[in-house]
Amino acid sequence: MTTDPTDQFDEYRVLLSRQEAKRLRQSLLSPPAPVAADPVDAPLGADHLHDGADDRGLITETLPLVTPFDLLISDLYAVMFDQHPYLRGLFPESMAFQQAHLERAFHFLIDRLDRPEEVTAFCARLGRDHRKLGVRPVHYEVFETALVEALRRRAGALWRQDAEEAWKRMLRRAVAAMVRGAEAALAERPFWNATVTEHQLHRPDLAVLRVSPAEPFPYRAGQYALLQSPLLTRAWRPFHVACAPRRDGDLTFHIRRTGPGGVSDALVHRTRVGDPLLIGPAQGTMTLGDDDLKHDVVIAASGTGWAGAKALVQDLARRRLPGRGAQLFLGVRTRDDLYDLAAVADLERRHPWLRTVTVTGGAAEGDAFAEAMARRAALSRGLVFVSGPPALAATVRRLRALGLPAERVRHDLAASSPAALGG
Template structure:
């Protein structure tokens, strides 16, 4: 039995430095084979060009661990229903991928490499097709009206949306969002609340430099606009069986899923102490601090620790939130939830490793518009 992981990494190394060219060739072959596929993609292909190829390569290279990734791939298949993806599209994508890899792999690309990519992609596509089929009773996406739009800081907005049909999700999960300003361009945002009787969902959004969707959600979307929301995904959810105390670590709008988990805890928690470390660059970016402090005043088990990394006048913790948590504790018997930018999450994970927190007790969500 060949080592699928070893062969995939070996073969990808042959083309990795040319991946922009690989991506260009990949899309050209895919659209030539099936011109209708072009309509599934956004007008601006510059960002999408690297996104899809990168997602396929990452998925292929994790295929050696089917138990861990099968459910993720099935949920990804459910999510891709928003693109109106059909089973035959997967075959077109797979053939275009293999042709692009062969072309840029050159003389060193072997039949063995060809077969391992074919096998890996086949596993992935079958799992995604299965996930889509299992979700056939649900719509591919939901329409939701923006019923409230608040600017909370220079570049942060909180949107409250009312889906026209109920969406079932677990606190801590995220949904893909599309606006009319950037059609066919979807980005993932976490719900910032637990399920409500009126089914409204809050999203916390920061507009970032080249973020087509985030900028539209913060600066263009208005009350009354309709968004499209795709199926909930993600596993950063509460384990109600655990009796351990909880530490939440949130950076910027990474607060959103943490706030949803907090709301869920208020429904049943009686004996688990909860610490929330909320980090930002300056006090202006601690955009939801008053609401968090009001929550802590009602629930004695909750403690809020805000921190600013670049605001010397802030009357609170100073420094990166990933470092601030080391000044408190001990944390040797806690469940951790970490949410923020990829940089913030990586720094926090390194800190927790240094504090000998077992990785099985850490759930995290690294998000970004790019």
């Protein structure tokens, strides 16, 4: 039996109408709540009163009942699309990327349940991004219902009610921050139209794109943005802007193909000069302020993380502060991975205050990369920027373990992790 698409969207409208009626009823029956100074800092409801560490313990203890995550997530989406077929249209055709990144999002939330500030900041960014996907608060309720059903299916008769409540509280904390993040960005436009003006293959799996936004695109050196290709609608992926703001307003992105059929594949192999792109708002805290230049800075980059590092070096060069320098660590598996070597050499030649260290092989990853930096750089005073793939999160953790205060390490997890929780 097939379902008429009109019926699906009638269901959607009914669901949204019920949600709006529920909100109106609550607003009429409840006293007005005090307005928080910042929507992201507003209370998260009754669920925030529970101890995050206790919930983390409950979830971790019962994980063997519901994992592996790929099966849990497959069940979750199966339940959600079976009960609400219209939701399938909010997702890309291939769900592989979504499923893999939802698994990483679950790991992130579980690992940090006892660190609510990190969860709130991360999920606020995700909520901001969800605006581009057409996600409404009612969708989070549908997602929760599907998750609970998937948990019960996986665990069967062994499932525990206290663990289910812990999962629900974790999800509701995340959703509360996501909703507040979206609301805080209501006045912000969700995307910019742009045109590809240059497309250069540096390797068979890596392209450098220059794009021209139709209108000025505000950002700071070191930030990233989500890109969408018309070849894959509803799929957004984060990439660092590989240049400091330019007079002509053009942007550069370094795109490495990470697999077949995805956004990176479309941008590297199926995008041409003249093609349109959509660019989401600039994001990220890996930026320099005037107060950050009291000491030398250290910049570490791996893979196409060089894009963000390159923008930071250009920003430093424009500021021209006498007596201040920067040390750049480039982590590569082999020398062949130095795809933009000419640009590195040119920056070194023009800026004597820049010193570059290339770290190769196993020393360019995780703990070893952090230890190589600690041996060859003065990390005791200035800021340390870490730009690159998710594996560099281990490098950041090791830098902190070596005594570097968290406030002096800048690394944007969202630039290399899920663009959306569940989407």
